[in-house]
Amino acid sequence: MTDENIKSVDNSSEETFLDPATMDIQWHEYSEKFEDLLNDGLDSELIELATDISPGDLSEIVKPLSVDDTVKLISLLPRELASDVLAEIDKRSASAFVTLLDVEEIADIVEEMPSDEATDFLGELEDEKALEILAAMEPEERQEVTELLKYESDSAGGLMAKEFLAVSETADCLTAVNALKELDPDDLDEIHYIYTIDEAGKLLGRIRLVEMLMKPWSTPVADAMERDPHCVEADLDQEMVAQFVRTHDLVTLPVVDHDGVLLGVISADDVIDVIEEEATEDYSRLAGTSVDEFGETSPLRIARSRLPWLLAALVGQVGCVFMMKSFEAGLAATVALTFFIPAIMAMGGNTGIQTSSVVVRGLATGEVDVFHIGKYLLRELGTALITGGVIAICMYFVALFIVGNYQLALVLTISMLSVIVFAALVGTSIPLILHRIGIDPAIATGPFITTSNDIAAILIYLTMASLLLSEGVGA
């Protein structure tokens, strides 16, 4: 079933790209095809097939292959395509790959990568190996990458690339066009603006290429440029960079140092990766997992990333055990009390996650700001009174129907409402407070909020019961 599909897309003049509507199915089909060809040792057929595929698709197709197959495939590919695939490869395959191939060979492949991707790739290797590869690279590329390696990988400096064109403010457009012609043709793809700088290298302006096309080339660049373009400093956190790009709908973003000297350029596709990464991070926190887990295959490593969350929750639950033990007499007297413990816990837990997640995600996307804590608390209080009221009334009739005890039903109703209101207020205020004092509010979602709400829910419920049932049922 797969062969025909693959053949039929194989007839364009330059490179094939897959049907956007069924990309993942086709990636899978190609992966299997690649595995077969690798197993059968049909190298020339493999190369022919691979070179027809666009680099982006090829990187996805390679992902499910074993480390050995990946290494074998990359070493068969033409250098430029190998560099495209290698730039997207995961950390473990990269390490395996560099131990299996000659340093000179790797250096040649890394030189083909855009400077930001080369830096990311080397940054993922052990220091010793990275230095070895760096030393084997051409001086120009080595210098670019060495400079970029100085920046934190999650800062503007860590995102930027050195492939940009800057001309002096005293130049004219013709000079700028001639400078373009001297760039490496591979680097032209990323060029959408030409930047202007003063003698000290300070960023002064940018010229849109479309502007250059419409102006006589004798025009001084100073007359064609927009002054004071959007830019960020190199040490700005990547999350802020993403927010900045999103706010201003930018395609590329120049990066400067503290003195305003132009250092590099960030492009929108790097920002897309950052936004995905940050969203996945928040999501992982909510679920009590770790971002490192994605793409991880060893159960031992996954367990290591999940156990801290589970153990922390367990410690909280031991608190629950002690608390329930202290109500032992009441529980023994009215066994029916215990029937509703799961429901009370679940409603508190769900409400806590609902409220905290809305705050955390809202802070990330800018829908929520920390300057209106009172407003959000009021809103959540109102919401909790409504949802809690509805749930509490339902609970009253459920309890009456199942246990037939009016007093117990009343205890449940009051407890349910209190637990839901309490969970909502905790779920709203904790992330806001954490954010305000500079701690990532996402840690307050997931197991943390659920466990504290569990404890609070049981305490509220059993206290209510011991107060209200003391004469009726308990005694």
Add this chain to the structure above:
Amino acid sequence: MTDENIKSVDNSSEETFLDPATMDIQWHEYSEKFEDLLNDGLDSELIELATDISPGDLSEIVKPLSVDDTVKLISLLPRELASDVLAEIDKRSASAFVTLLDVEEIADIVEEMPSDEATDFLGELEDEKALEILAAMEPEERQEVTELLKYESDSAGGLMAKEFLAVSETADCLTAVNALKELDPDDLDEIHYIYTIDEAGKLLGRIRLVEMLMKPWSTPVADAMERDPHCVEADLDQEMVAQFVRTHDLVTLPVVDHDGVLLGVISADDVIDVIEEEATEDYSRLAGTSVDEFGETSPLRIARSRLPWLLAALVGQVGCVFMMKSFEAGLAATVALTFFIPAIMAMGGNTGIQTSSVVVRGLATGEVDVFHIGKYLLRELGTALITGGVIAICMYFVALFIVGNYQLALVLTISMLSVIVFAALVGTSIPLILHRIGIDPAIATGPFITTSNDIAAILIYLTMASLLLSEGVGA
């Protein structure tokens, strides 16, 4: 404290943009300043301040203002700036705004928007009002927007804009440059490529502007273009569009109809919005909330969006109540059994969310594919045996220490391991199966998975207890 900050950034030649490192603080300061100026009726000062700020920042500054203040501010702004702010405004303010302003006035403002944003704006209004505004617009803009309104808002057609330049394949570069000069200068910002089409309008290729700058303008465009550029069909789902753009690191993406006729162009900043939207959607599902909730201020509407999740969970919990009731005798005989119910539930719940979330997010980002269900199940089984083993052993000693009953400790150990393994397998397989049969797997995270794991956990635990404790403690 705010006034100096605001003054100090107010000295650039064109427009001010705020310090990227403290944007949200400054947005807040400006919002308050705007409110004060609006209250005091200092309109000219307000306009002066607002026109200095970049449109992106201004949209953020306006967000926290009341509907009335927003409407008043927009009607004071110059038309072009008003259109920038209006394009970013939320649905409710938009509806309020159009009822307060003259239709002609609104039409003039909407005409200033890029065609995709104008379409989104009109799409959010009531049909009748939207038609009225459309009728008052200039024919050219009206036609563009009318065409775009035909597409689903979450499809490639719904994302694309009509601001692009396409020239005939028989033209030369000079013709293309002259065509550029005839475009509306406001639309040039988005132009990074010139597209080539045949007589029928079919997309043939694209020319990078940088290429045009370096080629003699007598060159036929057919010699300067890349053939068969990446493109998508108008009815492709926006999630697929985002995946396609991400895979190929695109800055702009042409959209075609079934015959390959060029219809419009999607730009990277629209894709950034889609990726954020999809991430927020998955996140909301995990938390049991709804995306509509973001930016919502009415507790009643929020409660309406959360109650279905809570009520669904409650129905599941009523199942728990019945189940526990059926074990009433055992629970009455051994009250200590109940102490550990919260812990058993919590561990099952946490494990279920951890596993299901990794699968769901992995499916969204492409780290997980549905062709290796067996592989993921094995991986999760291995992980669950490790985490479950560790937790179960901890639980053994906790139970021994607190209750001092070896048999109960053994029941807890076995139950804990079984519950964690069960939760992991359910959490992994359900989302994969849902995805395979074409249902959004995100519905299987959050309250759904937690509630089903709660029920399973209690059933496993109490069954174990009734089997193993029957002679020892129960009798």
